[in-house]
Amino acid sequence: MRIPDGMVAAVFEPVWDRYENSVRLASLRSLRQAQWQSLDDYEKHQCAELKKIIRHAVDTCPFYRDRFTAAGVDVEQVNSIADLAALPILTKNDVRQHQADLLSSSYAKDQLVPAKTGGSTGVSLQIFCDRRGVEMRQGAALRSxxxxxxxxxxPMAAVWGNPPQAVTLKNRLRRWLKDRIIYLDTMRIDDAAIDKFVAEWRQMRPGLLYGHAHSLFILCEALEARNLTLRPTGIVATSMMLIESERRLIQKVCGIPVTNRYGCEEVSLIACECEEHHGMHLNADHNIVEFLRDDGTPCAPGEDGRxxxxxxxxxxxxxxxxxxxxxxVPGDRACPCGRGLPIMEHITGRVADxxxxxxxxxxxxxxxxxxxxxxxxxIQQMQVVQEEALQLQVNLVPGPTYGxxxxxxxxxxxxxxxxxxVAVDVVQVDRIAQEESGKYRFTICRI
Ligand SMILES: [Zn+2]
Known part of the structure; x- marks a missing residue:
């Protein structure tokens, strides 16, 4: 039996939040309103929240107390976004080495929700977030x-590597009443998997199709070859490597534009395109995002930086x-949609790529x-690996016209x-291996 979408939105979603005592939907509602405020108001909000969290960090995390003292930083002097520049950068290495000291003493460790990052750059990190923070992050994901x-x-359809299984009764109930999600496991895409996914799609009729950009592309390519289409009302590509030609094919097969979203496990969602698809809006509600030159000074609008x-x-x-x-690359223009959220022009790429x-x-x-x-x-698929300065290996899946x-x-x-x-060694392969999350990497630099 299919539960009407309106009933899920009006009944099951709010009831579930109440049952879990979650601020997820409350956060979504306030984010929906906040997005129309001006950029000035956003900066005021960020400033006020910055002061709060910096003081909290120094009061309750040994890492920040020590690091800021060593750097001669007086947190009472941090009163604006520009003052952030005086604070040291937190590196992945810091997080790995000082994890325990980064945790706030205001929380018992078992009150915190763990998240492990993919380790695609060879470094896997264990991050924790308090429950309220996690629910607010979920609110931001829903808004985007x-x-x-x-x-x-x-309902939703996810194209994902190693999708989660609903094992407990609670999770099965939740998936049936509320989440209503189908998965295509990108670790095993073959004819049978596509047939099963399309059959489930027809039964569930998902509104949202989401997944890593290249996985969405592989799905749509397979659908096109069989003359099939899917008709979602929204498509979210969650990997930053959204190649233009792949975006066009996904759009052609599904009949609507792709919404490009950028984030990572360690912090809240960072940026997402709105319905104008004119750059990405930074999630200024939950983050302050800086773009820095290699010398640490801020980039000008239009200038690529860390x-x-x-x-x-x-x-x-x-x-x-x-x-x-x-x-x-940061931008300084307003988006035609009218939202006050600042714009990032685009992601240039992962440093390791x-x-x-x-x-x-x-x-x-x-x-x-x-x-x-x-x-x-x-060329059907390829991956370029730079093992040494003068040596490239190209792993390549040849198509029928390859020669x-x-x-x-x-x-x-x-x-x-x-x-x-540069010497180029082309190696023909049957498939390009994915990371554990199902994410594809097109280029890898090991020097
Ligand atoms: Zn916009």
């Missing part, structure tokens, strides 16, 4: 789901000036992929980007 065209109460996030809602393990490991040219300059992995994979005929000519063009194009001295 709504920007895609999905409505609260509509992304550093101060999360304003995690009191269990405050993340203050956390260097995410990605690069992006930048390849290094012979002359030392860095090239974003996505640029290389967009100018090879999507322009040369016959020596394509390979020649591919090698020439890569040498064009990185230098003629």
């Amino acid at each position: 789901d709504e920007w895609s065209g999905w409505k609260l109460g509509q 992304i550093v996030v101060t999360e304003l809602i995690n009191y269990g393990m405050p993340m203050i000036r956390y260097e995410v490991g990605d690069r992006g 930048f390849l290094v040219a012979v002359d030392g300059h860095k090239v974003a992995g996505i640029s290389i992929i967009e100018n090879t994979l999507t322009k040369l005929p016959g 020596p000519e394509t390979e020649g063009q591919l090698v020439a194009s890569l040498q064009d980007y990185l230098g003629a001295e």
